[in-house]
Amino acid sequence: MNVAGPAYDEEAVDLGEITGSLGFLLRMAQLKAFDFFFRTLDGENLRPGEFTVLWVINLNPGLRQGTFARRLKIKPAHMTKLVARMVDQGLVHREIPQDDRRSVRLSLTEGGSAFVARYREKFLHLHLAERSDLTVEESATLIHLLKRYAGIDGDGPCL
Amino acid sequence: MNVAGPAYDEEAVDLGEITGSLGFLLRMAQLKAFDFFFRTLDGENLRPGEFTVLWVINLNPGLRQGTFARRLKIKPAHMTKLVARMVDQGLVHREIPQDDRRSVRLSLTEGGSAFVARYREKFLHLHLAERSDLTVEESATLIHLLKRYAGIDGDGPCL
């Protein structure tokens, strides 16, 4: 039955020193995280990026589109499309303020707030699943170091 | 002159509990890593993924295309295109073995080997730059935890 044994392992691939590359590891890790995301929110038509944007608008209603984009490192062109889609879905409200008609202020519609509220639980639950292979301490360390590396300030409540 | 002060910070954006999400942090971290990559290898026409594939073929010449793809979590469709491009560039050699004409065995051409050798140094140097914000210890911990999380075995020589 070959349990847990790499005995019958097709062909071994040596990765060499590339396993010391943060870039490489981050990519592999991200694929795993995506996996968790889509497995946990199976069936729901929810993309990681979209949810993040809704989440942040919910916490900071009325800020400018570009402010959100910069903070989340989303490129303007992409942000435009993201927002357009969410407006189409009736989740986000766009307002052009009269004192600066170049800008766009974003907030959630009632539907948008409900949407975030509805997924909040699943989203938080996701954090647990995500970390299943690491101990609680290791998870905390990993998250702390990633924040440091990525330059994200607040050491706020992290589950 | 506003040094190091977030005093004149456009508009503060609260990220809330999403900073505890591995998926979110991994995305932010990856963007930073890409940044390092392209800054360090400025001007060179080199993509992270391409280099990784060449690197691994170099270490394991003659394995099947699909074996490489699975190990690096590259989808078959994408792998086909990647390999085609590298063959066009004269870096990779494809061989259809007679004992199984469905499969493709990959190895580097002389040009391919030279290419990897040429970038090896820059690539290793990159590891240092990448970690500039973390101490050596922290870097090691981060890398170790990412390996664990991503399920990458060998704790091989990591720089």
Add this chain to the structure above:
DNA sequence: CGCAAAAAGTTTCCACGTAAACTATTTTCT
């Protein structure tokens, strides 16, 4: 053997994200 199923890649089509050029507003400078 000969046909069904599996395996390895490839092709086609589509979604996501970006860079570059563009439009519309506001600010700055003389």
Add this chain to the structure above:
DNA sequence: AGAAAATAGTTTACGTGGAAACTTTTTGCG
């Protein structure tokens, strides 16, 4: 005030990566 520069977002055109369907070759089985 009025031209030049800067700012905010949008549009277009493209490159990367993926899912699904397809081709070819090999394996399993009656």
